Amino acid sequence: MDPSVLGTRLASSAIAPLLKKLFAAPPPGAGLVERPVRLSAWVSFRGERRTLSDAQVGKLATHLVREAVDSPGERPFPADEEAAVADALARTLLALGDLDMDDVQAVRLGHRELARALYTGATEAGHGLAPDHHLSADAALFLASALEWACLHVLQFFTQRSTFVARTLVAQSRDQAEIIARLDALITRAPRPDARHASFERRYRDHVAAKHGKLTIYGIDLTSTPGTWPLDVAYLSLTSTEQTDPPPRTGPDPDPTRHFRGPLPADQVLATRSRVLLRGVAGSGKTTLVQWLAVSATRVAPDGPLGHLHDLVPFVLPLRTLTRHGERLPEPRLFLTAAGSPLAGAQPEGWADHVLTAGRGLVLVDGIDEVPEAERARTRAWLGDLLTAYPDNRWLVTSRPSAVRENWLAADGFAELTLSPMNPADVAAFVRRWHAAARHDADDTARALLDGYERQLLTAVAGKPDLGRLATNPLMCALICALHRDRRGYLPHGRKELYEAALAMLLSRRDRERDVLTTAGQELRQEPQTQLLQRLAYWLIRNGRTELVRERAEAIVGEALPAVPEAAALGDARTVFDHLLLRSGLLLEPSPGAVTFVHRTFQDYLGARRAVEEWDIGLLIGHAADDQWEDVIRMAVAHARPRERAEILDGLLSAGDAAPPGRERSRIHLLAAACLEQATELDPAVRDRIGERVNALIPPPDQEAARKLAAVGPLVLDLLPAPGETDEEVSRMAIITASHVDSEAAIPYLAGHADAASLDLRSQLVWSWHRFDTHRYAEEVVARLDPEELYFSVQSEAELLVLGELGGRPWVQIRTAGITPSAVAAYVERHRPTRVVLDAARGDHCVPWDVIRSLSGREELCLALLHTPLSPEEWRGLAGTPRLTQLMVSLTELDTLPEGCVFQDLTWLIVHGPASEEPLDVSEFPAYFPRLTHLGVNTTEGGETPLRGLDALPDTIEVIHY
Known part of the structure; x- marks a missing residue:
């Protein structure tokens, strides 16, 4: 029932005087005191001017309700709830005495927000029980309408008081002065620019x-x-x-921290x-x-x-x-x-x-x-x-x-x-977009061919794992699309073959397909162009650059021309370089006088080829720990002949062994392992030696090592222990490694762990969902996980929808930044989870009230609010949230917890933050959290946060340090 509709039932001339009794008569004047007089000082049922008792406020509410019920029209709620509605209205009106605002602020707030403030205040006064908690839906709706209608009259009463206009003018003057001061400061800080x-x-x-x-x-x-x-x-x-990976656990934990x-x-x-x-x-x-x-x-x-x-x-x-x-x-x-x-x-x-x-x-x-x-x-x-x-x-x-x-x-x-990395859906979208661009301005015959190529390629990338391992980023996808069309449906399988085919396409067929001739009508073959381009690439690599000046580029080309007579036949160094810049498709001039490769990967590939031809193995090994040389070394192994390849890999092993224990040594040994993917033929003894070093790194000892190990790529999947062969911690590290491998090839390995009984392993598998194709991972992994005490974490509406298609799960963890309240409400209404975690801990910086309100109140609610500043009003709102059983907040936010704020259902409280010199006083926690059973404390710096008042905690509260 809208307040305006309710207003037609009740005569304002008869009811307004009753509501005025809620306030004592104010003295004349503008109300100019050092601090504005709060509403609590003017209510007639509190303070020195008390003229109404609580019972009389109850009679007033009963009269209001009786007038509405007896008026013509359909009865708004069942007769047996009339007394309960009147009592709830009285409780809510009495909350006027607790509002921390004056009349001007109340009018600015508006009648609906004022009604909400009264409702919240009544809930807090009821120790978390809302005034309408025992009412039917119809009665609760009437109460809300009656409260808004009453607030309309309350605000009308304020505006008619003799002090209101004067107080309003004073407040406006103060506001204007503050705004002017702020604008002056802003103008001083950022002077107004001129027209230029x-x-x-x-x-x-x-x-x-x-x-x-x-x-x-x-x-x-x-x-x-x-x-x-x-x-x-x-x-x-x-x-x-x-x-963010979770901290280690001690004791039972339903994992709200993850x-x-x-x-x-x-x-x-x-x-x-x-x-x-x-x-x-x-x-x-x-x-x-x-x-x-x-x-x-x-x-x-x-x-x-x-x-x-x-x-x-x-x-x-x-x-x-x-x-x-x-x-x-x-x-x-x-x-x-x-x-x-x-x-x-x-x-x-x-x-x-x-x-x-x-x-x-x-x-x-x-x-x-x-x-x-x-x-x-x-x-x-x-x-x-x-x-x-x-x-x-x-x-x-x-x-x-x-x-x-x-x-x-x-x-x-x-x-x-x-x-x-691009997931299968991204790759499919890219393929469609690439072909749509290619069809632009093409004739009907070409369009028909492109339609066929598009369908063929979409089928190939979905069904061929080796191709899927290549199509992980926009550059590789573009090359695959171009080569697929250029070769009329044939695609190379490995990375080296892909680059070779791309060079052939760009250096040889590109001009022929477009009927473009070089200077003087001569055509420069692919190999002479490659010889010159790889010299430019290797100069950039050796000098740690990705861009050089044109004069230097021309000098490099000039030095090479005597050894490349086919290129020298075009003219001098400037002419040959102009040809490479304009015709090769591999060089760019991003600004006048500057030269760079169209992409770093081409520079690394060509530079590696030159390094092998020069046999600069010492230079390659000397840069084994340099990230800028990583792809160069891997491509050098691909370019090298078997004996040369063995020498490079032996050199890497020696360099790794000589490095101090730690990140650098592990990095070099893993680089050697990564190079195996390019080593189609290799001395078995060298392969075995690499295997020995890798076995020292696998299984990884901790999460950081596990993530670094994943950088090796899909190759590492063959080195990880098989599911069920090791203990739980080793399996967890293996899952972390596999989940960070940038390839859908990791899904079958992860699926092998899906039947694990361990909660830690099942949780780790759920957290990895977002790194892979939503539907495929759900079908092969998520659908097989035992839901017992497991939070199914979702970070997008697509994941929430797919989880619903699987029939829903009893415990669900929702990342509020990526999912709308309506989607949450739809999931909850359909699948009725018993426990919901709303994770607004990172990046949101606000309480997700819209999502909280979308819940039904039947499920247990857990909130993660790290780095979310909480005002006293927000604390009170959280205390009144139905069935809030677990809460995670920052240590510093507990300082804003207001007195009298009671969380009736909270059993788990987890606080995060840096260790402070000022101990955290927990002695008063039982008053705020009467049902608390677990107090978790996690410091970002490690160690135990000092706690004060532990002796005052009852034995029923277990304190856990992360």
């Missing part, structure tokens, strides 16, 4: 959108169709993950974080994402999915360009100059400083891994200085996974995320 700034910014945005708004799709330009496409057409949405951060759409990484270090393997789409964010910032709507980028000014800073000559990294006024922007000369004085000072910058620093290792500390210092000077902007830094250590930027508040 605005004009240049519009021009700069247009330039960024045009420059970065196109994406190269490999192989499309083999015919008359263009090779670049609008970014918004060709862009494939990427996914990132951020995982949670994930992610998966998250990669273009949303800056939505809730202002600073992100994003890792991704070669070809995973880091630079494409940088382009997408830069272009989006120039045109995104404020209310769209990327609204957090609205009005930001993008600065794209490719480190390979900024460090081309080893020069000092630029300050903001030189950003455009260093990046080679043609608008650098038109930039108004102070424009970049103004943008960054105002916090309107989107700073995209691309390619930490493309900075020589010796210069990364300098790059770190440069970033630190920028962050100190301009802290309020959004920052994205990209890197290959192993280029910098974990938490490299954590001290500056950077979250660390990793671009996920």
Whole structure:
């Protein structure tokens, strides 16, 4: 019943005077005191001006209810509940005496919010029991309507008081003065730009959108169709993950502490974080994402999915360009100059400083891994200085996974995320999009062929595991699509064969397919081009660069021309280099005078071939621990002949053995194991020696070692212990390793553990769901897990939907950032879980009230609210949440727990945070948590957090230190 409908039942002229009795008559004047008078001082049933007793308030409520029931029309609720409704209304109205606000604040709040505040207050006064907890649905609905209707009259009464207008004017004056002061401070901090700034910014945005708004799709330009496409057409949405592994357990634990951060759409990484270090393997789409964010910032709507980028000014800073000559990294006024922007000369004085000072910058620093290792500390210092000077902007830094250590930027508040490999659904979407682009402007015959190729390739990537292992990122998918069409349905199987085929396509067939001739009508064959390109690639690798100046490139080509007469026949070094730049499809000129390969993977592949031809084995082994040389060494093993291959691998083993125990030694030995995938023929004795080193690493001793071991790739799956052959802890480490292998090939291995009885193993399998194809993993792994005491963690609506298709599960853990309240409500209503964990512990920074309200109240509720600031009002709201049995919060938030806030159903309380010099006083916990049985304390720094008042805790509470 809407309050307006209820109002037609009750005559306002008769009822309004009754409600006025709730308040004592105020004195005249504007109410100007040092602190505004709260409502509790004016209610007539409390304080010195008490004129109504609680019983009289009850009679008033009874009269209101009786008037509504006796009025014409259908009875709003059963007759036997009339007294209960009147009592509930009286309890709720009495909560006026506990509201911490004045009349002006109440009017601003509005009648509906005031009614909600009274309802919450009455629930708290009832020790967690809502005033309508014993009412039927019809009676509860009437109570809500009557309360809102009463609040309308209460607010009307406030506005008619003699002091209200004056108090309102005073409050408005104070608010205006505060706003003016804040605006003055803002203007002082960020002076208003002149017209030149605005004009240049519009021009700069247009330039960024045009420059970065196109994406190269490999192989499309083999015919008359263009090779670049609008970014918004060709862009494939990427996914990132951020995982936190659970702490070790002691004692019984229903695992509410275990949670994930992610998966998250990669273009949303800056939505809730202002600073992100994003890792991704070669070809995973880091630079494409940088382009997408830069272009989006120039045109995104404020209310769209990327609204957090609205009005930001993008600065794209490719480190390979900024460090081309080893020069000092630029300050903001030189950003455009260093990046080679043609608008650098038109930039108004102070424009970049103004943008960054105002916090309107989107700073995209691309390619930490493309900075020589010796210069990364300098790059770190440069970033630190920028962050100190301009802290309020959004920052994205990209890197290959192993280029910098974990938490490299954590001290500056950077979250660390990793671009996920493409799952089968992503690959299928990419294949369709690639072929759609290829069909653009093609004739009917070509379109029909492309339709057939698309269907054939979709079938192949879904059914061939070896092909699926290659199609893990956008670059490899593009090459596969291009080669599949170029070879009319035939595809190479291994990585080396794929690159060889790609080079043949780009260097040899590309110009022939497009009927393009070289200078003087001559055609340069593939091998001479390869010889020159690999010299350029090897120079870049040896010098730790991914970009060089044109003059140096021409000099390298000139030095090689006497040995490559077929290329020398085209002309001098400049002419030959121009041919390579324009015709090879492998080189780019990102800015005038700069040269780079279209992708780092081609540089590594060609450089490795040159290293083998030069037989620089000492140089290769000397860089075994350098992340920039990892792919070079692996490709060198692929290029080498069997005896040469054995020598390289023996050298790796010796280098690993000589390295000090720890990360470097393990890394080199694992690199040798990873090279086995490229070793089609190898001395068995060498293979055995590698196996000995690998056996020392497998099984991994801890979670960090398990994740590092996964970097070896699918090969490691054959080295892990078979399911059921080892103890529980070894099996758990093996599952962690397999779940981090970037390939669907890990699913069969993980499925082998699905029948495990151990809760730890089953939990680990559930947490790995998000890394693989949702449906396949659900069918092969999730569906087989014993649900006994197991939380089925879901991080997306797709996973929640699939879990529902499996019939639902009794315990479910929901990552609230990725799932809407309506989806949660639909799942709960249909499958009736007995326990629900809402995990808002990372990245949300707010209580998920919408999701909490979507629950039915029949299930047990567990909440994870780490790093979520809680106000006293939110604490009270949580205390009144039905069937809240488990709660995880940060240590510091317990300081805001208000007195008198009682959690009637809570049995588990887990607190997280750094060890503090001030001990945590737990002596009062039984008053706040009368049913508490377990108190878990986890410190981020390790060790036990000091606790004070343990002696005051009853023996029924078990204290657990993580």
